Amino acid sequence: DIWVVSKNVPNFDFTQPFPAYRINRVRALDEVLWAEKIHVWFAFLKLADGRREQAQVIGFNPDTGVGGPWAMAAGAAADVKGGSYIIMDESSRQRLGKLELGSTWELNLFKEQSFKLVGLSREALSFTTIPVVFTSYNEVSQSLMGTDFEGQTSFIVAKLKDPARVAQVAQSLRAALPDNDVFTKQEFINRTVNYWTIQTGMGMAFFLTAILAVLIGGAIVGQTIYAGTIEHLRDYGTLKAMGAQNNDINLVILTQAAVSAVLGFAIGAIVTLAARGGIEGAGVMMQLPPLLFAVVFAIIVATCLGAAHISVRKVKTLDPVMVFRE
Known part of the structure; x- marks a missing residue:
């Protein structure tokens, strides 16, 4: 229902990190049912022939599934828990070639790390058509991010006990988080659509x-x-x-x-x-x-x-x- 982002973030794809501890201010509101952190970064995948392909990495909490793949062709979203595991969208075959469960892929965000492919998602396509890769939030924080971004996150998303009060809760969070932008789900959708359709021409x-x-x-x-x-x-x-x-x-x-x-x-x-x-x-x-x-x-x-x-x-x-x- 609620998205907390960095100031002036234009859409879902282009993010800026901010302190992850601010999730506590979101959870402190009585109207909030739960709140989760999500990482969204651009990284590079190393292919078998040595080429590098840009990918969008999404880190989510596998215990709740919030921010993770919503449809699976193979495996389960929770399979990324507990190690260097990734899920790729099956549409990525067009650019990455063969996607075999159990295969190893090298992913480089701020440092290179090997990951095991444990699942294939469906319908997880980015507007820029680059491959989408899911992994656990902790794996992004611990294995891929540099020390300069320690304790940072890309988004905080929250579910409300009463969705009808989303406008009032968003206003309260704007007052509590002056260094962030706070949007309702529909506002963030509109902002993203506006960016791609109008601002880009x-x-x-x-x-x-x-x-x-x-x-x-x-x-x-x-x-x-x-x-x-x-x-x-x-x-x-x-x-x-x-x-x-x-x-x-x-x-x-x-x-x-x-x-x-x-x-x-x-x-x-x-x-x-x-x-x-x-x-x-x-x-x-x-x-x-x-x-x-x-x-x-x-x-x-x-x-x-x-x-x-x-x-x-x-x-x-x-x-x-x-x-x-x-």
Whole structure:
């Protein structure tokens, strides 16, 4: 419910250490059910061929599992307890190669240490796509961190007895910990999303790409429908001469646009779902909720209907007398 971090930490990935004893101030509040420390650091893994690959190391308390892997493909989160043991996410195969339980890996944070792979997690992917490695909190503190960071931690997380009081408790902790930032879970999520989508410019790039795709798609659909309208202009004129109303002909044109929208959406959805496996295999998780498909479908339909407006205006001003001029 509550995250305590260093001042001005922008997101979960980029942390700064602070004194771990401050957890006592968190636990001192009556509203707090429990509080745990979590380490998050970037380190280097030494591969069998001698190459080094950057990894995100997460140290958690294996007795509680807080901060550890939430889904396991092999082994259990508690297996890292009591020694130099690590858990890697199965998605890391793309960058690290074969992941065999019992194999030994060298991990270097401030000093190099050998670890035994005892488990494989699922769905633990970093936004930067680098491999995620879990180990015990004590192992990070004792084996990987230098003396300069002794007694330091990256995060303090707390669970409240009454989650409804999260705003009040967060405010109390801000007063008790003036040298830290204190966020509710949702506030920290929003802060992380804001960093990657706005502060890095990545979100604006995706937004502009989507806008460009809509404009180009609309132009292509509009041009196609307009060309078809011009080709059958005499036919539409004949229908108007026979008594057809503008609304009747408009319905024909808009139906063509709607059919184009449905076919385009169907093809795009099929291609997206077919490519999902390969993309996720490369370490990039795709979130495709039904709401996303619904919103995209609505945008495509609106774009196609809007693009057909030029053809509708052309037919609306069509004089049926032109049919009899030739």
